[in-house]
Amino acid sequence: MGNIKMTKISTDVLVIGGGIAGVFAAVNAARQGLRVVMVDKGKVGLSGMTIWADTFCIFDEAAGHRPEDWHEAVSVNGDYINNRDYLDMMITDSAARWQDLLEWGAIGTDKFGKALRKQIRACKIETVERTMLTDLLIEEGQVAGAIGFSIDQPDCIALAAKAVVMCAGAGGYRPHGFPISNMTFDGDGMAYRAGLPISGKEFSDPHNTNAAYPGYSWGIGDIKWGPGIVKTGPPQRPKPGHLRGLSLDPYYQAHEGKAPIVMNPPMGGPQGPYPGFKYKADHPGPQVMLGGGATGMSVHKAEGIVPADENCGTALPGLFAAGDALSSMLCGGRYSGIGFSFAGSAVQGFRAGKAAADYASQTLLIDITESKITPLKEKIFEPLQRSQGFTSAWTTQMLQAAMFPYYILYIKKEDRLLGALANITFLSEHCAPRLFAKDLHELRSVHETRNMILNAEMKLRASIFRKESRGMHYREDYPARDDDQFLAWVHVHKGEDGAMQVKKVPVPENWRPSADVSYEERYVHRFPGEMEYLKKIGQI
Amino acid sequence: MTIEKIEGCNGCKACFDVCPMDVIRMNEESGLAEIRYPQDCQVCNLCVVFCPVDAITLNKEKYRPLMTAWG
Numbered sequence: 001m002g003n004i005k006m007t008k009i010s011t012d013v014l015v016i017g018g019g020i021a022g023v024f025a026a027v028n029a030a031r032q033g034l035r036v037v038m039v040d041k042g043k044v045g046l047s048g049m050t051i052w053a054d055t056f057c058i059f060d061e062a063a064g065h066r067p068e069d070w071h072e073a074v075s076v077n078g079d080y081i082n083n084r085d086y087l088d089m090m091i092t093d094s095a096a097r098w099q100d101l102l103e104w105g106a107i108g109t110d111k112f113g114k115a116l117r118k119q120i121r122a123c124k125i126e127t128v129e130r131t132m133l134t135d136l137l138i139e140e141g142q143v144a145g146a147i148g149f150s151i152d153q154p155d156c157i158a159l160a161a162k163a164v165v166m167c168a169g170a171g172g173y174r175p176h177g178f179p180i181s182n183m184t185f186d187g188d189g190m191a192y193r194a195g196l197p198i199s200g201k202e203f204s205d206p207h208n209t210n211a212a213y214p215g216y217s218w219g220i221g222d223i224k225w226g227p228g229i230v231k232t233g234p235p236q237r238p239k240p241g242h243l244r245g246l247s248l249d250p251y252y253q254a255h256e257g258k259a260p261i262v263m264n265p266p267m268g269g270p271q272g273p274y275p276g277f278k279y280k281a282d283h284p285g286p287q288v289m290l291g292g293g294a295t296g297m298s299v300h301k302a303e304g305i306v307p308a309d310e311n312c313g314t315a316l317p318g319l320f321a322a323g324d325a326l327s328s329m330l331c332g333g334r335y336s337g338i339g340f341s342f343a344g345s346a347v348q349g350f351r352a353g354k355a356a357a358d359y360a361s362q363t364l365l366i367d368i369t370e371s372k373i374t375p376l377k378e379k380i381f382e383p384l385q386r387s388q389g390f391t392s393a394w395t396t397q398m399l400q401a402a403m404f405p406y407y408i409l410y411i412k413k414e415d416r417l418l419g420a421l422a423n424i425t426f427l428s429e430h431c432a433p434r435l436f437a438k439d440l441h442e443l444r445s446v447h448e449t450r451n452m453i454l455n456a457e458m459k460l461r462a463s464i465f466r467k468e469s470r471g472m473h474y475r476e477d478y479p480a481r482d483d484d485q486f487l488a489w490v491h492v493h494k495g496e497d498g499a500m501q502v503k504k505v506p507v508p509e510n511w512r513p514s515a516d517v518s519y520e521e522r523y524v525h526r527f528p529g530e531m532e533y534l535k536k537i538g539q540i
Numbered sequence: 541m542t543i544e545k546i547e548g549c550n551g552c553k554a555c556f557d558v559c560p561m562d563v564i565r566m567n568e569e570s571g572l573a574e575i576r577y578p579q580d581c582q583v584c585n586l587c588v589v590f591c592p593v594d595a596i597t598l599n600k601e602k603y604r605p606l607m608t609a610w611g
Binding site: 110 | 557558559560576585586590
């Protein structure tokens with residue numbers, strides 16, 4: 001460890017992750033006159049899922065949008081486990097955040113990341129890039145900063161901060177399609193290790209892609225930069241047989257033996273083909289669907305750190321979270337409408353930045369003790385000391401093999417989930433501690449792989465626990481909603497003995513659907529085998 | 541799809557500066573961008589979009605390492 005440098009940085013507010021949530025959090029914290037540092041594994045403003053964004057949904061009163069319509073649409077679509085407070089936040093703030101992006105010059109350009117970076121510089125926000133943070137630092141029961149390493153030189157980086165905003169996004173298991181490969185649930189990993197509850201893990205997002213263009217998702221693919229970000233309209237209440245948001249239909253078909261499933265080639269995004277668009281000519285006709293390119297990712301805004309209030313606070317004093325790192329349950333169990341993800345992250349980031357600044361203004365910087373830093377530093381760099389063991393690349397492949405098949409996270413059943421869990425437990429207990437890294441690039445992969453394995457365990461345990469079907473969580477063995485038991489969120493946290501604990505937390509009484517409304521009317525979307533199952537157990 | 545080649549690089553570092561995945565590094569001797577970790581390319585196209593001299597080519601093959609029985 002002698003050749004590893006130690007860099008210490010102090011700030012008022014630390015923002016972890018430089019996607020759209022992080023950018024808005026940092027900008028708003030800086031606007032309060034505080035010193036702000038942003039840390040990103042790659043580059044701020046060009047980070048996480050933000051680089052794939054193309055739509056922004058705003059609440060537009062002038063266009064006749066009504067809050068009650070939005071609530072109705074999202075609740076019905078999300079199977080009533082959406083968080084209405086966070087939808088109110090979006091209704092209140094989304095138009096203002098769109099206006100910010102317009103003023104920053106981020107709209108109508110194929111290089112909106114550049115505009116975001118310009119704004120970061122204009123607000124005099126310091127950036128620490130190509131740096132992966134691995135652990136939160138906690139002193140006296142409150143967050144005191146975070147620690148990690150540079151991927152460019154052997155340098156351990158400890159940041160002391162009065163408040164921290166977690167904007168590290170969600171993740172996938174390095175999927176082949178809808179490539180979100182730099183997203184590895186790092187924020188959830190850090191928060192879980194710090195003892196915080198994590199939720200929303202059982203709801204799977206498909207984001208289907210095709211064989212010819214694995215990078216293609218929603219018709220945007222690798223020409224997505226053409227239209228830039230476009231404004232989208234209100235969420236629609238789903239009609240029977242027609243679903244807004246993403247669907248499990250291809251998985252049902254595959255499960256019936258109707259594979260391969262095909263999908264049409266990319267069409268250039270919501271605005272139609274982009275000038276220069278040539279894929280149609282290259283690959284005419286439908287292509288074989290790969291299934292969920294984003295395998296491992298949850299419904300946007302579902303998985304993440306459990307909020308402790310209506311303003312992006314968490315159970316750890318001084319720690320705030322926003323965007324896909326926060327289990328805001330903005331959409332509930334199923335994605336609500338095009339543009340909810342990007343707009344939701346912007347809105348939450350802005351609020352979290354203010355809340356963190358308010359907290360930091362009333363807090364003194366806590367000295368981070370050497371006794372906290374030294375063991376973490378050793379743990380971070382320990383894979384570099386080992387010359388044998390398991391590679392992160394191979395371990396990630398084994399993780400993919402355990403988690404990618406459609407019959408694990410999409411069409412679920414207890415025996416298969418338990419089988420996958422046995423595999424993941426082995427990777428967690430046997431392989432993760434023996435991962436080795438030849439260089440700092442591989443060290444990043446090692447820590448990412450560990451976060452992916454931890455997340456896989458959360459997803460499987462949450463899926464086993466929720467013995468019903470709801471939103472994008474479909475259990476073949478329990479193919480209907482069970483309102484008596486599961487109008488609730490499933491929380492996982494690290495128990496005192498280090499083992500993962502699972503529990504449910506009921507949705508507030510006044511957010512539940514009226515018992516006077518029939519089951520079929522309450523729940524518009526039908527799962528395969530649902531009505532037969534309800535008849536069998538005497539519910540209808 | 542993955543990054544395939546960089547030809548005609550002018551050494552401006554734009555691609556290195558935008559890659560979220562550490563696929564591209566600057567060669568210390570030549571001062572030019574090179575593909576160092578293609579297996580991590582997530583096909584975000586940022587390098588292509590930001591390159592001022594159109595030096596970067598992505599191909600239609602996704603880099604997929606073979607699975608082996610042990611690592």
